[in-house]
Amino acid sequence: MGRYLLKRLGYLVLTLFIVASLTFFLMKGLPGTPFNNPKLPAEQIALLKTQYGLDQPVWRQYLQYLGGLMRGDFGTSYQFVGQPVSYLIASRLGPSLQIGLQAMIVGTSLGILLGAIAAIRQNTWVDAVATIFAIIGRSIPNFVFAALLQFLLAYQMHLFPVALWDDGWASSILPTLALAMAPLANTARFMRTEMVDVLNTDYIELARAKGDSQWQAVARHALRNSLIPIVTIIGPMTVDLMTGSLVVENVFAIPGIGEQFVKSITTNDYPVIMGLTLMYSFALTVVILIVDILYGLIDPRIRLTGEVA
Amino acid sequence: MTATKLGPDAFKPVRVAATEKEKIAAPTLTFTQDALRRLRQNKAALLSLWVLLVIVVLAVVTQWWSPADPNAQNLAYAYLPPKWGQWHIPGFDGRLNGVDLYAQNRVPKAVYFLLGTDEYGRDLLSRIFVGTRVSLQIGFIATFFDLVIGVSYGLLSGWLGGRVDLLMQRVIEIISSVPSLVVVILMLLVFRPGMLSIILAIAVTGWITMARLVRAQTLQLKRLEYVLAAQTLGEPGLAIAWRHLLPNLSSTVIIQTMFTIPTAIFFEAFLSYIGIGIPAPAASLGTLLANGQQSLQTQPYLLIFPGIVIVVLMLAFNLLGDGLRDAFDPRTDR
Numbered sequence: 013m014g015r016y017l018l019k020r021l022g023y024l025v026l027t028l029f030i031v032a033s034l035t036f037f038l039m040k041g042l043p044g045t046p047f048n049n050p051k052l053p054a055e056q057i058a059l060l061k062t063q064y065g066l067d068q069p070v071w072r073q074y075l076q077y078l079g080g081l082m083r084g085d086f087g088t089s090y091q092f093v094g095q096p097v098s099y100l101i102a103s104r105l106g107p108s109l110q111i112g113l114q115a116m117i118v119g120t121s122l123g124i125l126l127g128a129i130a131a132i133r134q135n136t137w138v139d140a141v142a143t144i145f146a147i148i149g150r151s152i153p154n155f156v157f158a159a160l161l162q163f164l165l166a167y168q169m170h171l172f173p174v175a176l177w178d179d180g181w182a183s184s185i186l187p188t189l190a191l192a193m194a195p196l197a198n199t200a201r202f203m204r205t206e207m208v209d210v211l212n213t214d215y216i217e218l219a220r221a222k223g224d225s226q227w228q229a230v231a232r233h234a235l236r237n238s239l240i241p242i243v244t245i246i247g248p249m250t251v252d253l254m255t256g257s258l259v260v261e262n263v264f265a266i267p268g269i270g271e272q273f274v275k276s277i278t279t280n281d282y283p284v285i286m287g288l289t290l291m292y293s294f295a296l297t298v299v300i301l302i303v304d305i306l307y308g309l310i311d312p313r314i315r316l317t318g319e320v321a
Numbered sequence: 322m323t324a325t326k327l328g329p330d331a332f333k334p335v336r337v338a339a340t341e342k343e344k345i346a347a348p349t350l351t352f353t354q355d356a357l358r359r360l361r362q363n364k365a366a367l368l369s370l371w372v373l374l375v376i377v378v379l380a381v382v383t384q385w386w387s388p389a390d391p392n393a394q395n396l397a398y399a400y401l402p403p404k405w406g407q408w409h410i411p412g413f414d415g416r417l418n419g420v421d422l423y424a425q426n427r428v429p430k431a432v433y434f435l436l437g438t439d440e441y442g443r444d445l446l447s448r449i450f451v452g453t454r455v456s457l458q459i460g461f462i463a464t465f466f467d468l469v470i471g472v473s474y475g476l477l478s479g480w481l482g483g484r485v486d487l488l489m490q491r492v493i494e495i496i497s498s499v500p501s502l503v504v505v506i507l508m509l510l511v512f513r514p515g516m517l518s519i520i521l522a523i524a525v526t527g528w529i530t531m532a533r534l535v536r537a538q539t540l541q542l543k544r545l546e547y548v549l550a551a552q553t554l555g556e557p558g559l560a561i562a563w564r565h566l567l568p569n570l571s572s573t574v575i576i577q578t579m580f581t582i583p584t585a586i587f588f589e590a591f592l593s594y595i596g597i598g599i600p601a602p603a604a605s606l607g608t609l610l611a612n613g614q615q616s617l618q619t620q621p622y623l624l625i626f627p628g629i630v631i632v633v634l635m636l637a638f639n640l641l642g643d644g645l646r647d648a649f650d651p652r653t654d655r
Contacts, residue, residue, distance in 0.1 A: 156610060278597070
């Protein structure tokens with residue numbers, strides 16, 4: 013276990029190093045400079061370049077960048093002059109995390125419920141409705157769904173705030189729902205398959221034979237066992253949520269990192285893009301590592317070895 | 322109760338010809354025939370197939386016969402709601418909130434737009450056709466990369482094994498630990514937004530799942546007897562992979578392809594929606610949706626129709642994909 017963890021952490025650092033280097037050299041290779049305003053006098057541009065360290069040779073900039081990363085320094089934003097990238101990210105992390113976590117909780121719990129009911133009532137109309145719901149949930153792009161929610165529930169029925177992040181918890185409801193749709197549909201689909209498999213096992217038959225009702229057998233034996241593989245979809249789900257947050261935060265004008273990412277892309281704010289890229293990769297690799305470890309802990313049949321599966 | 326009368330004839334031995342005895346009653350079906358039979362029983366998948374065919378034909382044909390020029394601007398006809406000739410279908414009679422905007426803007430009687438117009442007076446229907454064509458193109462290009470890069474990468478990695486496999490898998494691991502969205506965005510920064518950079522981005526990230534699946538399957542297949550037989554007969558390694566493994570991988574490949582297409586379509590729409598995909602004057606379902614989003618309160622039809630099209634497109638590909646998986650791989654349900 014200890015060796016396995018060490019090896020995985022090694023890969024994590026290697027991955028992040030490669031991502032950091034790749035983004036750095038990609039950004040360096042881009043044509044033009046961030047300070048291409050023709051009105052700026054030459055000495056002003058030279059001053060800006062010195063300020064941002066852009067007058068140094070590339071290899072020194074690279075080493076400085078890597079050294080900065082070690083100390084948690086992601087550089088300085090071009091768009092918001094003088095603002096450190098780390099501060100920019102930190103100040104916007106809150107809303108994104110809140111919505112993301114809420115969506116994950118809502119999505120998985122409703123998804124598990126829907127999938128389990130569909131499996132228990134297999135091949136009935138309940139199953140059919142749940143399946144159709146899950147397929148539609150998978151097929152509606154999250155930005156269409158977000159816009160739909162905004163139009164129906166906010167503009168037409170005035171149930172929730174239309175946008176912005178100034179109405180306390182109420183502002184987070186619609187974005188959460190919009191973001192939760194994809195995890196919900198995926199979890200439901202996965203849960204149904206697992207539950208159907210588990211319900212066909214011998215131990216469920218044994219539970220039924222010793223006198224458990226269908227629901228008792230499900231509650232005591234089937235549910236826990238079919239929940240184990242659900243852990244594995246947390247990784248892809250995190251990706252979905254990251255991608256989703258970009259549009260959902262834009263539709264609802266939420267000051268989160270997704271919105272910042274899109275803004276930085278459109279304004280060519282390279283340091284912020286690099287910082288966010290690293291942060292997204294870091295979050296994803298950590299989540300995948302945690303999921304793998306959790307999986308081994310929950311299901312003792314799976315032993316963690318030095319082998320990376 | 323009536324007793325059955327048995328005559329002496331009933332006790333004679335029945336003579337059946339030897340060939341008749343060995344005859345198999347059901348027709349023998351190949352794997353593909355069997356899969357197609359199962360697919361035909363799946364009504365949702367069949368319907369999706371027909372819907373997709375119609376969409377593809379419409380999208381291709383409208384390249385030459387479009388209802389209107391998708392990029393022609395006419396400010397006199399801006400923001401006209403949907404109108405279907407002189408028929409009075411609610412929602413399609415040229416009225417918005419009870420006001421006949423065609424009469425208000427003095428639009429000639431013969432001029433009407435089936436799905437309305439946008440802020441520059443461009444015909445929404447024609448633009449939706451263009452957008453659908455873009456989506457389908459992206460989908461098919463993604464399939465191409467999935468097949469070329471994904472399949473050969475997975476096949477090589479699984480077949481060669483050993484150190485090559487280890488190295489190739491580390492590369493995949495690193496690529497996949499970066500959210501593909503981030504890779505796409507980096508590509509878009511390097512090669513300016515447009516069709517080309519979306520395609521390149523898909524080429525970099527889109528084939529990972531396919532490569533993984535093909536590799537896993539190859540690892541299983543290469544231990545089988547027919548591979549050993551081919552080796553014994555002296556067939557070179559890569560020829561075995563190509564001639565014997567690939568056909569056996571086909572179901573995995575077909576199924577995965579059907580999930581690559583909607584993912585790619587979603588990605589293009591997503592990128593265009595947040596404004597870093599297909600650039601402004603050109604239409605794509607993503608840009609149409611982003612546009613509709615801005616005037617959602619006043620002209621909801623600008624969002625609703627492109628929204629319906631993309632949902633139908635995704636739904637049809639997903640249902641067909643599910644159907645194909647059930648047909649080609651009946652053991653895994655859903």
